[in-house]
Amino acid sequence: MAEQLYYHVDGDLVPASEATVSVDDRGFRYGDAAFETLRAYGGTIFAWDAHCERLERTCEALSLEHGLTAADLRGRIDETLVANDLADAYVRLSITRGVQPGKLTPQPDVDPTVVVYTNPLPRGGLAGESVWDDPATVETVTTRRVPDEAIPAVAKTHNYLNGILARAELSAGADEALMCDLEGYIAEGATSNLWFVRDGELYTPTIDGPVLPGITRKIVLALARDAGIAVHEGSYEPADVHGAAEAFLTNRTWELRPIATLDGHAIGGGPVTERLSRRYDERVERTCYQ
Structure with missing residues (x-):
């Protein structure tokens, strides 16, 4: 693992201590955002296609047309894992509606905020160990x-x-x-x-x-x-x-x-x-x- 964690914020890898989003972001103001919790095992995102499909269902339910492709999102995740030298990790991908005028009603034009952050986890699979200590x-x-x-x-x-x-x-x-x-x-x-x-x-x-x-x-x-x-x-x-x-x-x-x-x-x-x-x-x- 890298000496300090890096997060992926709007297309850029930044140290976790410097990772920020605007206080006007609708994800912060209203919880107006979609996310997925994923696990990387050996550098591979497990069940990626299923996560992608569920993320899109969430965005459809929110009428959040972010305009990002699955390949783009996966690329940001992979870059984050590489930057942190992590093969086995917790990964969270978030897409917010971004900054819009200070009204509750969402606007159709979206400049999404996209954040990927990750933390190390133990190896999984047959040779792995649980992340929990007890039942x-x-x-x-x-x-x-x-x-x-x-x-x-x-x-x-x-x-x-x-x-x-x-x-x-x-x-x-x-x-x-x-x-x-x-x-x-x-x-x-x-x-x-x-x-x-x-x-x-x-x-x-x-x-x-x-x-x-x-x-x-x-x-x-x-x-x-x-x-x-x-x-x-x-x-x-x-x-x-x-x-x-x-x-x-x-x-x-x-x-x-x-x-x-x-x-x-x-x-x-x-x-x-x-x-x-x-x-x-x-x-x-x-x-x-x-």
Whole structure:
């Protein structure tokens, strides 16, 4: 890794200590921006095409026509990794609507602000190690997930106040906040998707509700079905998970993280979680390191 980190800001590599955006930028003023969290394994961005597609869905939901190509964005990411001498890393790509007149209504002419920043992570894959030290302590919170009719769940934006309020409810030492929808059914964690196992079968909240369609979630669904594990996507209450045989969370950085406890109920991982984690590591190893 380089002695100091460099970020990619509007086409230029700058030291992290000098990386700035305007206070008039709509991403700062209103959270009017799209982003993706990615992982580089061995210098390769895992599931890049899926991230690109989701980024475009977010921009469409925001009516943000940034005019940048996938190749341009990928080039900026690769330049950032090289500048920081990083092969295994956390990467965040953000596109804001840029600076516009101080009105809430977005203007059609966009000069986007594009920022890429990165931080080192351990090697992944079969020879890798987890970024988390222990299984997660999870608590169901009273903050409800914003309805899809208010802010589309497909839109991964800078406006993370919903998740911040959920995390603010957590007890000291808890790792993740589990949010329900307005009807009381589990939606997702503040930054993760939820899974649980009963009788050897896998369950996860449906994305028909206010649930971000996580890319890691989609990969795990495919891995489970390829392994012959029955998968159910539906509506579940926290009580359905309290007595589960296994439970885990997924996101791009954590990959698959077992849940130690949910609301004080001991759960933990198990054979299904371990099997899927192994298959995920095999996928990473095959596509990024070999």
